[in-house]
Amino acid sequence: MHVFLTGEIGVGKSTVIGKVLAELNIRPGGFVTGFGPERASPDRRLYLNPAWEEPAYDEAHAVARFGGGLPPRPDFLADSVAFDQLGSGYLDACRTWARLLLMDELGPLERDARFFQRAVLLAINGVIPILGVLKQSGHPWMDAIIRHPAVTVLPVTAANRDGLPMRLAEEFRTKLSLHSDNESPC
Incomplete structure (x- = not known):
């Protein structure tokens, strides 16, 4: 069972996920993306962190830089190498213990991160349930997720x-x- 939420910016997708995780009382594997304290700044960064830890807002976790452009198409520079290394690493690191994977969120920023995409698709082909978020502004790499028979959007x-x-x-x-508690779902 893999469920990906989608919807308008600010509608409450991450809030829904937070409430689900609280209700399940489970420590998820996977990853979360988010802006740091400089969120309102035109020169903000997007960070990728493991879902099981408190987020770090430092250069080692930065995966995209925004700046200068006007919404709805701000200028940005996605770091596909950072997505590949961090995202793939987080998915790999939790394979042996995670009972649920969190993927918050996937979108067009990862369009050139081939290793990251492969890791996501491998997880979707696996048995560990996934709860995630897909950006509405799709990109062809996301079509494989949307069309996957085990995925509900x-x-x-x-x-x-x-x-x-x-x-x-x-x-x-x-x-x-x-x-069972003693059985690894991997």
């Missing part, structure tokens, strides 16, 4: 966001109970 809207966390938590709880 759920739009998050103002109308459904309050009910989604409990529904998803129950679905994941059922899926996660298929694995």
Whole structure:
């Protein structure tokens, strides 16, 4: 079972994920992306961190730099090498212990990060359940995720966001109970 949320910026996709994780009381494997304290700055950076640790907002975790452009198409420079090394590394590091993978979020910034893309697709072909976010502005590399038979893409809207966390938590709880505590789901 792999569920990817999609929706408008600010609709609450990451909030839904946070509530699902809190309800499941589980430490996920995988990764999270996010802006640091300089989020409002025109020269902000996007950071990639392991989902099981507190995020670090330093150069070692920076995967994209934004600056100068006006929304909705700000100028940015994605670091495909950083995506390849960090993202692939985080997915590999948790293969032996993770019962749930978090992928928050995937989008066109990773369009040139071939190793990262391969690691994501390998995880989707695996047995560890995934909860993730897909940017709405798609890119061809994301089509393989959207079309994958094991993937469900759920739009998050103002109308459904309050009910989604409990529904998803129950679905994941059922899926996660298929694995005993002593059995690795890998």
